Amino acid sequence: MTGVSADASAKLPMTVVAGYLGAGKTTLINRLLAEDHGLRLLVMVNDFGAINIDADLLESRDEDTLTLTNGCACCTMGADLFMAMGDALDRRPRPDHLVIEASGVADPKRIADAGIAESEMTYGGIVTVVDGVEFPRLAEDGLIGPQVRAQAAQADLLHVSKVDPTPDALLALLAEISGASVLDSGAGDPLSPLLFAIPANPRRSAVAAVHPDYVSYSYEGPVAMTRGEIGSLIARRPQGLFRAKGRIAEEGGASWEVQVVGTQVSITRGPAIAVTRFVGIGLASNVTRGEIEDWWKAALPVPHPA
């Protein structure tokens, strides 16, 4: 997807990392900051306490921002999360991706919805970190249970921490609560291809080389579709397709931009293009490349009336 512009005001994708206290949100964020993804991430956290940056990676540090040599930055968000989001949008150059560490009791959907509402942002999904040891107890807790379950229910991706592999009983419980794919704590290293990297960063195209834990399928070609056709195609997508992105041509020179993250689908108007490009990715445990390809190709043979 080289069509994505690297200009300073490109749309900012936003991923929300949710999960109860101690689930391992910061561990996940530390991993994301350290991975070799070539993206300028801006990570907003509640506090720096547990952010653990290798000294070699740390360029500078002040009261509310850590700047990394790899172009990433990490800042505290202060009392007003949404105003801080506005500050992130105003940064020049604009970061490639915004990651928000939600508080331990936050309703992640209320935050992530801003990525849909704000025309200068895109929805990057909700990753809920599930404490592999404590979750079953917390989910039944009389005080906090409903909020802990809601965080899992709203997730596009569940990342189980502290146990590997995920016990069957926990998988069954999570499946009861949430339709999201489950990523084992041992799987998915690096995580960035799944969480951010469609497209691979235009400046570093090799990064998204597919990892054994993931499958991806990409298409480039002349297919053209109407808005309605795209809508029904996306509605029929394989269940394990976690993330997809494309710019699909329409007869007459227009195009449609398609983004899928978990259950969230966005189809918006795009500029005229000659070639359709599409890429989808999922967890190897949930979907095969062939399933994604078969689904997509099923859409192709229908010639569009001129």
Add this chain to the structure above:
Amino acid sequence: MSDTTVFRAKKIITMDPDMPVATHVAVRDGRILAVGGADCADQWGGASHDDGLSGTVLMPGLVEGHAHMMAGAMWRYAYAGYHDRIDPDGVLWKGLADIDGVVAGLKEYGKRLGPDDPLVAWGFDPIFLPTERLNRNHLDEIDRDRPIAVMYSNFHLMCVNSKALELAGYSRETEVVGVAKGPDGEPVGELREMAAMFPVMRRLGIDFRGLSQTEPAIRSYGKVAVRAGVTTATDLFATIEDGDVETLLRVTGEDDYPLRLVPVLGAIGGSPEEIAAKALRLGERGTEKLRLGAVKLMTDGSIQGWTARVKWPGYVGGQPNGIWNTPPDMIHQLVEAMHRNGVQLHIHTNGDEASEVSMNAIEAALRKHPWSGHRHVLQHAQMMGRDQFRRAAELGIAVNLFANHIWYFGDQHAALTIGVDRARRMDAARSALDEGVVLAIHSDAPVTPMAPLFTAWCAVNRRTMSGRVLGENQRITVEEALHAITLGAARTLKMDGEIGSVSVGKRADFAILGEDPTAVDPSRLKDVPVLGTVMDGRVFRA
């Protein structure tokens, strides 16, 4: 020898049992030197006499123990609420009783704006308007070219006009939770929750962070206080950075700044230990007029939003129990860290379950780190029962009850939230006093207007907007209510050694009243005129 001034008043209500009533008070170096008759300063070497207040009634300066600095700076926006309100400059904004009134009022306001200014209003409350919902067509009548946003009083909703929808890029193609649409598929203008409101706020430059800690905000808050007879007020969930302290010190340090300001640090943005360390650091920078060092902790939501954590039998409409803004585990950790470091806590608890969890946390901290004078305060504490007040007394916990709720939301609470049984004992000032709990009562301005005499009226009369008396057995006397808005509130701030009564040695802070609140009929307590304040012996006219 320093100058001494003796103020003469028609009556001075001292709140000091050793001399409950006087006519003269002598002031030296901003402090109370003597109290009594015209000769009270004679044994101190005489004084000059000031008869400028001789037609008034003086009380100790009133203390607002739970309010927010934005109560002043909100007035940079138009007021569109149902109830009459007075702005910091004394201008009366008539309540807007229907949608036509809102449109006409804002149209008038728009004439004062520059051509490129957005029109932003606050305080709109549809709960009192039984007509159709406000929509973009109403606001388009005000102006089609200028973006308009009307914020609802709960800050969870707003209504905007077509221009603002266009700026945010909201159209019939928008599929965003919270962007309400009409039968024709077009957005109607109503936006629900921050995710949907944020794109409009960003483009209209609405940023609540500027409503606190800035110089205009601090000054504006001072004006609000003078009109309410208040000489000490909290800002109860403050974000305080180093630069903010400089600004606060400079402005409050001016002789003509009329308020003792008590910013209470919000417990976010760090680990419990970091927050405690910051509070201790801030505490060292305090002055006579800027008191720092306490911490505010959120726990649950609000009762009228069905987000308060309530005990059985829950909400009368069957709504699920509310939400924790701070998880119970973290409440325990924060309470322990503050308590161990000797940092006083103000804990927001609306529902009775939140009060219980907070008291559990304080009790656990006390068992580990005995501290008999902690005086942590449960703020709002609206649903506490008599058993909980007894436990609070045992643990040395004070309460600051949201008495204004009885009038503003009491009918709703009886009918729609917790039902009539518990609504009758909401904000149970009688129970608190009977059980020996240190009691304050508050406005939570700007949620309701800062006006301690009105707050006292609520606790004394317990009348709702519909006129019913909600829980007659929880009413307190005028004297008890006046205590709660002076010495009681001062005790919750650990400032009762300096303020809260007209006693020798305390600061010369007074409320200047046009009538005697102990002589008027209790049903008229809210109507006693506030003429201004005296701060450190200096007179500020409202």
